[in-house]
Amino acid sequence: MPSPLCHALLRNLDLFRPLSDAQLETALHGAAPCRLEAGALAYVQGAPGAHFFVLLQGFLKVSQVTPEGEQIIVRYVNPGDMFGLACAMGQTCYPATVQAVQESLCLAWPAAAWTPFTASHPQLGAIALQTMGHRLQDAHQRIQELSNDEVEQRVARTLLRLINQSGRPTHDGIDVGFPITRQDIAEMTGTTLHTVSRLLSDWKQRGIVASGRKRIVLRSPAALARLCEHTPPPMDCAACLSCRDGSPAMETSIPVLATH
Structure with missing residues (x-):
């Protein structure tokens, strides 16, 4: 028991x-x-x-x-x-x-x-069916992303999805919530370890994320959400923090991913 x-x-x-x-x-x-x-x-x-x-x-x-x-x-x-x-x-x-x-x-x-x-x-059975339905919907969404999105968009969407599901606030942003490697992200997004490393390094320099060994912290959810869109952000917003709404670590709301 x-x-x-x-x-x-x-x-x-x-x-x-x-x-x-x-x-x-x-x-x-x-x-x-x-x-x-x-x-x-x-x-x-x-x-x-x-x-x-x-x-x-x-x-x-x-x-x-x-x-x-x-x-x-x-x-x-x-x-x-x-x-x-x-x-x-x-x-x-x-x-x-x-x-x-x-x-x-x-x-x-x-x-x-x-x-x-x-x-x-019956309520537990209904939840199980709902769980399987959500997983099927997630699978369809990921297929659409692989077909339609650029690599940067796929990685950004994946990080936002992980934050939405299990993120926890910390003093420097929102932690994914569990140990995760760059190779894990590559396997989730259909790309290479080199590409994920390059993107995360670029986002770290721009103040969007902070990353370490098996750890990723989202510092600016709004900036990452903009990267999910097909239209690029304004030049200034892509390069500096001052034009964003407050300090990245102070952003508390997590943009919810839209369902295709």
Whole structure:
């Protein structure tokens, strides 16, 4: 059975907050806690879809290997997200690999429990369907970006998307929220490590981002949002900070990405 810590974490998640204590106990029947060290795998692409999961704490990276042997990062899993839903999609194997980017804690249910799980708690089943719908929409949006956007626009959109999903304010801007490398961004945007490094170095000089080892901080959300557009910003705005609305680190609102 899940520990009292797991119960406390569940109560802080939107997914389980509406459940009564009795409903929560029923939902947790058959669940087992699973702690993942940074770099550990929850499962690999092509393995039997034996479980479905909810992430309680930490962050996970979802990646796929294409038929051509290229690895791409599909998305990141945030606390409160369901993942490993092969059983919900009628698939026998996991379509992707899931790896912890930092120490993480999740709950795992046997795949055979999916039908009684959703039957007993229709609201959780509805959220799972909504989750799969959002992922399909995100996949379509990324395909459109790969087809229509320049590399700089794709990288800017990806960073804004990560900030919208998991960003946390810091003294010098808005941190992505978890360890992320330039290679990770390259795999998310269909470009090269060299290109991502060049863009981030340029944006750092212009005061748009601050970056370090496995860390990216957005200092000017408005400036990065302008880079997502097809029209280039005015010359002065591309080169200096004084024409922006206040100090970059003082910007508190995060522009929400438009859905194509």
